[in-house]
Amino acid sequence: MSHSIPSSQQASKTPLQSGDALPPVEQHARQYETVRNAHETELIEDYVELIGDLLLHRGEARAADIASRMAVSQATVSKMIRRLNELGLVKSQPYRSLFLTPEGQAMANASRERHGIVLNFLRALGVSDTTARIDAEGMEHHVSDETLAIMQRYTDEKAK
Amino acid sequence: MSHSIPSSQQASKTPLQSGDALPPVEQHARQYETVRNAHETELIEDYVELIGDLLLHRGEARAADIASRMAVSQATVSKMIRRLNELGLVKSQPYRSLFLTPEGQAMANASRERHGIVLNFLRALGVSDTTARIDAEGMEHHVSDETLAIMQRYTDEKAK
DNA sequence: CATTATTGTTTGCCAAGGCTAAACTATTTG
DNA sequence: CAAATAGTTTAGCCTTGGCAAACAATAATG
Ligand SMILES: [Mn+2]
Ligand SMILES: [Mn+2]
Ligand SMILES: [Mn+2]
Ligand SMILES: [Mn+2]
Numbered sequence: 001m002s003h004s005i006p007s008s009q010q011a012s013k014t015p016l017q018s019g020d021a022l023p024p025v026e027q028h029a030r031q032y033e034t035v036r037n038a039h040e041t042e043l044i045e046d047y048v049e050l051i052g053d054l055l056l057h058r059g060e061a062r063a064a065d066i067a068s069r070m071a072v073s074q075a076t077v078s079k080m081i082r083r084l085n086e087l088g089l090v091k092s093q094p095y096r097s098l099f100l101t102p103e104g105q106a107m108a109n110a111s112r113e114r115h116g117i118v119l120n121f122l123r124a125l126g127v128s129d130t131t132a133r134i135d136a137e138g139m140e141h142h143v144s145d146e147t148l149a150i151m152q153r154y155t156d157e158k159a160k
Numbered sequence: 161m162s163h164s165i166p167s168s169q170q171a172s173k174t175p176l177q178s179g180d181a182l183p184p185v186e187q188h189a190r191q192y193e194t195v196r197n198a199h200e201t202e203l204i205e206d207y208v209e210l211i212g213d214l215l216l217h218r219g220e221a222r223a224a225d226i227a228s229r230m231a232v233s234q235a236t237v238s239k240m241i242r243r244l245n246e247l248g249l250v251k252s253q254p255y256r257s258l259f260l261t262p263e264g265q266a267m268a269n270a271s272r273e274r275h276g277i278v279l280n281f282l283r284a285l286g287v288s289d290t291t292a293r294i295d296a297e298g299m300e301h302h303v304s305d306e307t308l309a310i311m312q313r314y315t316d317e318k319a320k
Numbered sequence: 321c322a323t324t325a326t327t328g329t330t331t332g333c334c335a336a337g338g339c340t341a342a343a344c345t346a347t348t349t350g
Numbered sequence: 351c352a353a354a355t356a357g358t359t360t361a362g363c364c365t366t367g368g369c370a371a372a373c374a375a376t377a378a379t380g
Contacts, residue, residue: 020276020279021217022213022214022217022218022229023293025228025229027290027293028229029228029229029230029231030231030294031293031294031297032206032229032230032231032232032297033231034294034297034298035297035298036367036368038298039199040336043336043337046192046195053182054182057181057182058182062357062358063357063358063359064356064357064358068185068189069182069185069188069189069192070189070192071189071190071192071193072192072337072338072339073338073339073340074357074358074359075338075339075340075341075358075359075360075361076337076338076339077358078358078359078360079336079337079338079359079360080337081358081359082359083336094345094358094359095344095345095346095357095358095359116180119180122307125307125310125311125314126310127304127306127307127310128306130187131304131306131307132307133183133187133191134190134191134194134304135302135303135304135307137191137192137194137195137302138194138195138198138301138302139299139302139303141298142295142297142298142299142302143295143299144287144291144294144295146287146288146291147282147285147287147291147292147295150285150286150287151285154285196337196338200366203366203367222327222328223327223328223329224326224327224328232367232368232369233368233369233370234327234328234329235328235329235330235331235368235369235370235371236367236368236369237328238328238329238330239329239330239366239367239368240367241328241329242329243366254328254329254374254375255327255328255329255374255375255376256328
């Protein structure tokens with residue numbers, strides 16, 4: 001196969017993390033499965049959380065607001081609302097503002113809480129506000145309870 | 161719009177992180193856009209990184225190995241390989257082991273490096289190895305360079 | 321070397337999550 | 351109160367990323 005394996009072209013500080021051998025197949029598989037599962041609920045959580053936030057801060061949650069805050073077309077939002085309805089997370093009448101069902105409320109609260117912990121942790125670490133918000137928006141869905149607890153503790157310590 | 165605003169029903173420790181008002185629309189939109197963009201490349205990166213790791217640690221990367229390590233059907237892998245080929249990331253002949261193109265190598269190296277930084281950071285924070293691996297698999301795709309640098313620094317400090 | 325086992329590919333199916341264009345409803349305003 | 355504007359939904363299209371089943375190639379084995 002010739003010569004190459006260009007591989008280690010970093011003179012980085014990490015001691016060539018390929019020092020980590022491949023994990024056993026089943027464990028490795030569980031990693032990817034967990035990520036796939038997270039991706040199934042991610043969008044739903046973001047919608048529900050946003051709807052909850054709009055209700056809290058604005059008093060109402062309209063499809064147009066969701067569309068502009070998510071940078072997505074109104075058609076996309078409308079379709080998603082239908083799904084959230086079917087899932088029993090929102091209650092909506094055509095052409096009117098949205099509301100969350102109790103289940104939706106619960107999900108919104110849980111998501112908001114988790115999101116906040118991750119965001120505050122990043123801030124405590126020293127990440128700038130804008131970046132912290134961007135990173136938290138994605139990271140929040142991939143943080144286990146174990147890690148979340150550690151983040152919370154770290155943030156509390158830091159706040160002395 | 162009637163009466164309700166069911167809102168705040170948590171007695172949580174976080175000082176009601178809704179103390180964070182909604183960010184300006186454009187900034188908020190950029191958060192979600194960044195996440196959507198990450199999700200477009202995520203899977204590709206995971207495949208390429210895994211292929212690179214298999215080549216490094218096993219000397220060859222076969223579709224069957226990828227399928228079992230990702231807990232996905234061989235059909236799915238086969239289809240994905242075709243895409244990676246079209247993207248110029250892998251070079252493959254039917255029924256033979258895979259190889260990475262230079263572009264693929266570069267992506268594999270970059271992904272592995274970033275993945276390693278996140279993983280080691282979580283370990284340094286005190287997260288258990290298994291959990292750290294699971295969380296890192298998802299988080300790695302949502303961590304900005306700014307945050308990455310801070311994680312790296314934290315890990316180095318911790319290692320004294 | 322013939323058979324069986326393993327591995328890889330193709331095909332056809334599905335759901336999610338985007339989009340645009342067009343139709344419909346509600347609200348505002350002249 | 352009619353028309354214009356703003357908001358919402360529907361229809362139809364596309365790409366991704368999954369699957370199972372049938373088929374093809376290669377490898378292993380008696
Ligand atoms: Mn999010
Ligand atoms: Mn993600
Ligand atoms: Mn990775
Ligand atoms: Mn990953």
